[in-house]
Amino acid sequence: MPSRIRRLVAASLLIAHLPGGPLAERAGAEPRSLTLPGRSWSLVVDLPGFEFSRRETSDDGSRITVAGENPQTHLAITIVIEETRRASDARACRARIWKRARRQGPPKSGVRMSERGDMALVEYLIEEWRGLRVDHKNVRACLAHDGTCIEVHLAKPGFSPGEETLFEAVIGTVRVDG
Numbered sequence: 001m002p003s004r005i006r007r008l009v010a011a012s013l014l015i016a017h018l019p020g021g022p023l024a025e026r027a028g029a030e031p032r033s034l035t036l037p038g039r040s041w042s043l044v045v046d047l048p049g050f051e052f053s054r055r056e057t058s059d060d061g062s063r064i065t066v067a068g069e070n071p072q073t074h075l076a077i078t079i080v081i082e083e084t085r086r087a088s089d090a091r092a093c094r095a096r097i098w099k100r101a102r103r104q105g106p107p108k109s110g111v112r113m114s115e116r117g118d119m120a121l122v123e124y125l126i127e128e129w130r131g132l133r134v135d136h137k138n139v140r141a142c143l144a145h146d147g148t149c150i151e152v153h154l155a156k157p158g159f160s161p162g163e164e165t166l167f168e169a170v171i172g173t174v175r176v177d178g
Contacts, residue, residue, distance in 0.1 A: 041178030093149035
């Protein structure tokens with residue numbers, strides 16, 4: 001079977017097992033995994049209550065993106081795993097991702113960069129969008145593994161102090177297995 005077809009079959013099977021996918025279990029806080037086709041490892045994140053609406057794999061299998069939201073907390077998540085030769089560690093992945101993100105959209109305030117274990121994080125707040133107060137809190141956790149950059153982007157509109165625990169509950173479960 002040609003390599004491209006194997007990658008597409010693997011991606012289809014992976015997507016079928018993602019939260020909300022046809023083979024996903026609907027209840028509980030079981031960890032969910034995501035990987036690029038042909039890789040022997042997976043990104044694992046515990047996502048109880050999240051519903052996923054977007055699942056994409058690039059034609060060549062070098063990038064996979066999933067996005068969803070927890071409808072009770074309104075915490076949104078986007079996970080991207082992408083092959084790269086330009087980022088050798090989590091900080092390099094964060095620099096690459098932040099370079100693109102800081103130029104897009106409205107101004108960001110309270111930008112804070114930190115490291116936690118194998119992750120490099122950037123946090124910021126979008127206070128206004130098109131003249132409206134939105135208080136849109138963002139946390140981007142970045143990892144590098146096996147020639148890939150991994151981004152777990154969490155966002156919450158209408159953020160209020162004290163809701164940091166929503167972000168921590170997800171970030172604390174991010175890990176690479178395998």
